[in-house]
Amino acid sequence: MSTDLDRSAVRPEQGAPDLELSHVTVRFGGLVALSDASLSVRPRTVHGVIGPNGAGKTTLFNVACGFVVPDEGTLRRRGEELGRLRPHQLAGHGIARTLQGLGLFDRVTVLENVVTGADRHARTGFLGAMLALPGSWREERALRERAMAALDSLGIAHVAGLYPASLPYPVRKRVALARALVAEPELLLLDEPASGLSADEMEELGDLVAGLTDRMSVLLVEHHMDLVMRICDEITVLDFGRVIAHGSPDEVRHDPAVLAAYLGEEV
Ligand SMILES: Nc1ncnc2c1ncn2[C@@H]1O[C@H](COP(=O)(O)OP(=O)(O)O)[C@@H](O)[C@H]1O
Numbered sequence: 001m002s003t004d005l006d007r008s009a010v011r012p013e014q015g016a017p018d019l020e021l022s023h024v025t026v027r028f029g030g031l032v033a034l035s036d037a038s039l040s041v042r043p044r045t046v047h048g049v050i051g052p053n054g055a056g057k058t059t060l061f062n063v064a065c066g067f068v069v070p071d072e073g074t075l076r077r078r079g080e081e082l083g084r085l086r087p088h089q090l091a092g093h094g095i096a097r098t099l100q101g102l103g104l105f106d107r108v109t110v111l112e113n114v115v116t117g118a119d120r121h122a123r124t125g126f127l128g129a130m131l132a133l134p135g136s137w138r139e140e141r142a143l144r145e146r147a148m149a150a151l152d153s154l155g156i157a158h159v160a161g162l163y164p165a166s167l168p169y170p171v172r173k174r175v176a177l178a179r180a181l182v183a184e185p186e187l188l189l190l191d192e193p194a195s196g197l198s199a200d201e202m203e204e205l206g207d208l209v210a211g212l213t214d215r216m217s218v219l220l221v222e223h224h225m226d227l228v229m230r231i232c233d234e235i236t237v238l239d240f241g242r243v244i245a246h247g248s249p250d251e252v253r254h255d256p257a258v259l260a261a262y263l264g265e266e267v
């Protein structure tokens with residue numbers, strides 16, 4: 001029989017970061033895109049990564065989702081080293097991401113696009129459901145219900161039966177987000193989610209992302225300083241591939257190195 005004391009003794013890595021990059025260096029030929037960069041995404045927080053153009057933000061994002069293998073440094077999830085992470089393994093680690101290019105399928109409906117994001121929970125998977133393998137119909141129905149719920153939570157349930165190409169860009173962005181959320185990730189990676197959005201749309205997106213922290217942590221790579229300042233719990237600032245500052249929005253906002261890096265930048 002186990003007591004509370006026993007349980008707390010074996011509780012694995014409680015409070016360990018959802019994602020930890022340690023001393024990560026990435027070189028492209030002679031160019032050092034990331035140099036000895038470290039950051040920790042703490043559970044149920046939004047961690048922002050900002051920096052001027054060319055600072056290494058996208059490279060860092062690509063390391064976090066396994067697109068780029070670092071030349072040096074390690075990646076840990078809840079204290080456990082991930083080794084050579086591949087993009088298709090993300091879901092298995094409870095990680096979801098959205099991409100700058102959205103990556104939606106134009107020939108299937110919004111709902112079907114979102115269902116394809118849910119395969120972490122599906123045993124037979126989307127393909128199995130489509131082929132109506134025995135036992136998969138129940139699963140397919142459950143998947144569709146979850147996909148509808150994800151669309152509904154982002155206020156776009158009414159476009160479920162439409163095709164992505166017919167939708168305005170900000171709505172397509174929400175579809176892409178719904179597809180990431182339907183897998184019920186513990187860590188969501190967002191690369192420049194505010195690009196191409198109006199000020200109002202950006203504000204709405206900010207509220208949505210901030211509202212996710214009751215369920216997951218978010219790594220937000222974003223150029224828009226005001227959005228990052230508003231919704232992030234912690235911010236890491238990159239410049240020329242190096243971490244030049246880290247802290248709360250207030251700490252980062254007043255950091256002389258950050259102000260210098262952004263001097264002359266449109267933010
Ligand atoms: N695949 C690549 N090959 C060569 N250089 C690259 C590649 N990706 C990025 N870089 C370079 O690495 C640096 C960091 O780029 P990036 O991570 O895209 O910065 P950011 O997203 O902050 O604008 C830049 O100098 C960029 O030109």
Ligand SMILES: [Mg+2]
Pocket residue numbers: 057058059
């Ligand atoms: Mg970039």
